[in-house]
Amino acid sequence: MTNLDVLAVNETAADLAGFVFAPSRHQIQLAQALSLKAQLNPNIQTVGVFVHEDFATIKALYDAGAIDIAQLHGATDPVLVQRLQAVGLRVIQVFQNKAIDATSPADYLMVDSGQGSGQTLAWKPLPQLEKPVILAGGLTATNVAEAIVITQPDIVDVSSGVESAGHKDPQKISAFVENAKGVRI
Numbered sequence: 001m002t003n004l005d006v007l008a009v010n011e012t013a014a015d016l017a018g019f020v021f022a023p024s025r026h027q028i029q030l031a032q033a034l035s036l037k038a039q040l041n042p043n044i045q046t047v048g049v050f051v052h053e054d055f056a057t058i059k060a061l062y063d064a065g066a067i068d069i070a071q072l073h074g075a076t077d078p079v080l081v082q083r084l085q086a087v088g089l090r091v092i093q094v095f096q097n098k099a100i101d102a103t104s105p106a107d108y109l110m111v112d113s114g115q116g117s118g119q120t121l122a123w124k125p126l127p128q129l130e131k132p133v134i135l136a137g138g139l140t141a142t143n144v145a146e147a148i149v150i151t152q153p154d155i156v157d158v159s160s161g162v163e164s165a166g167h168k169d170p171q172k173i174s175a176f177v178e179n180a181k182g183v184r185i
């Protein structure tokens with residue numbers, strides 16, 4: 001995420017914004033995350049995105065005020081989830097191309113096709129659980145309404161589907177949020 005991306009997100013009714021700390025074309029470091037968070041609408045919470053990250057690294061980003069929620073990709077140890085929760089973080093556990101494990105202690109359970117890959121999942125109804133379920137993977141302003149109707153998620157997540165030329169596109173973000181929030185299920 002860049003300064004321009006923050007301005008784009010601020011103009012929408014998005015609930016969450018992702019800061020990727022995993023190696024990726026989207027990767028940012030602590031200093032940039034703090035700068036971006038300072039410019040972000042305070043009503044928008046920040047999700048730190050990690051792949052196989054350790055407790056101390058995630059906690060340091062939380063303690064510094066950069067993130068409100070940790071999104072964990074890869075094989076996730078329930079003990080790590082519980083340690084993060086114990087210091088105050090909420091945790092999203094990602095199930096990539098596999099079924100949700102409803103016994104996970106995470107606060108949110110997410111299905112995804114990849115790690116910002118833009119690939120669409122084979123949509124089917126998601127389990128209706130006590131905790132929020134998130135749908136990700138290849139969503140766009142054009143397909144998000146259909147995806148919500150079929151899968152019935154509590155939250156949707158998007159990355160490449162709201163980008164143009166590798167940068168977040170304000171018009172695509174606005175259209176995505178409008179179309180997602182406009183669905184009645």
Ligand SMILES: O=C(O)c1ccccc1NCC(=O)[C@H](O)[C@H](O)COP(=O)(O)O
Nearest residue numbers: 024026115116117118137138158159160
């Ligand atoms: O987006 C990344 O660069 C990334 C890198 C490493 C791990 C996860 C990453 N993104 C995770 C996300 O939550 C994406 O929003 C999600 O995979 C959906 O992406 P897309 O299919 O491009 O909408």
